[in-house]
Amino acid sequence: MNGVEGLAPYRPQIDALRDVGQMLWQRGWSVGTSSNYSVVVGRDPLRILITASGKDKGRLGPDDFVVVGDDGRGAWPGQAKSSAETLLHVVAAQQPGVGAVLHTHSVWCTLLSDYFFSQGGLVLEGYEMLKGFAGVTTHETRAWIEIFENTQDIPSLAEKVRERMTDVASPMKFGYLIRKHGLYTWGVDLEETRRHIEVMEFLLECTGRKLLLEGAISAAVVA
Numbered sequence: 001m002n003g004v005e006g007l008a009p010y011r012p013q014i015d016a017l018r019d020v021g022q023m024l025w026q027r028g029w030s031v032g033t034s035s036n037y038s039v040v041v042g043r044d045p046l047r048i049l050i051t052a053s054g055k056d057k058g059r060l061g062p063d064d065f066v067v068v069g070d071d072g073r074g075a076w077p078g079q080a081k082s083s084a085e086t087l088l089h090v091v092a093a094q095q096p097g098v099g100a101v102l103h104t105h106s107v108w109c110t111l112l113s114d115y116f117f118s119q120g121g122l123v124l125e126g127y128e129m130l131k132g133f134a135g136v137t138t139h140e141t142r143a144w145i146e147i148f149e150n151t152q153d154i155p156s157l158a159e160k161v162r163e164r165m166t167d168v169a170s171p172m173k174f175g176y177l178i179r180k181h182g183l184y185t186w187g188v189d190l191e192e193t194r195r196h197i198e199v200m201e202f203l204l205e206c207t208g209r210k211l212l213l214e215g216a217i218s219a220a221v222v223a
């Protein structure tokens with residue numbers, strides 16, 4: 001089996017990820033080859049279908065994908081190089097109830113992850129759109145979105161993420177930010193994860209625009 005032949009059983013999932021890539025690129029959240037996407041295609045042993053590294057996510061080809069195992073390595077020889085951030089997908093996919101992971105690089109995520117970094121995260125609270133997150137039934141919800149320092153040492157970042165996703169008392173929910181880098185979100189399947197990323201981006205944009213509005217209002221009051 002060559003690297004690409006092994007992808008044959010996963011054509012429906014590949015097509016779904018290509019559609020997601022086109023949508024996220026069009027929204028401006030996955031430009032310049034940034035972002036990576038994955039779905040779980042097997043358990044026991046874990047198998048993840050993930051984007052190959054360095055591809056234009058708005059124009060993913062049918063063979064721009066890799067199947068990896070829980071060590072982040074190709075499940076068979078001869079495949080393309082998987083995403084540089086494969087281990088972040090593996091760690092999320094190893095958690096119960098996670099069937100897909102999406103990572104984006106929107107302008108708002110990039111800026112807010114730096115603005116709120118010194119506080120360790122940011123709160124999303126009071127917005128009706130919070131009900132787009134799985135299991136949330138009221139706008140009177142307080143979602144804490146953590147921010148990790150950016151690094152090229154993905155194995156060490158993956159371990160930090162694992163600690164927070166497996167924290168029994170207060171596990172991270174819905175997603176997290178990486179400083180000046182972007183957003184990771186997950187869900188039970190690709191459909192839910194796609195919704196989570198739209199909800200998260202919407203709420204983060206609200207947060208950013210509210211700060212701008214408050215700044216403009218206080219400037220107007222001073223003048």
Ligand SMILES: CSC[C@@H](O)[C@@H](O)C(=O)COP(=O)(O)O
Nearest residue numbers: 033034035036053054055083084
């Ligand atoms: C514009 S490059 C961004 C990358 O360094 C990385 O953060 C990213 O999101 C895409 O990496 P990739 O290896 O293609 O999955």
Ligand SMILES: [Zn+2]
Nearest residue numbers: 034035103182
């Ligand atoms: Zn990235």
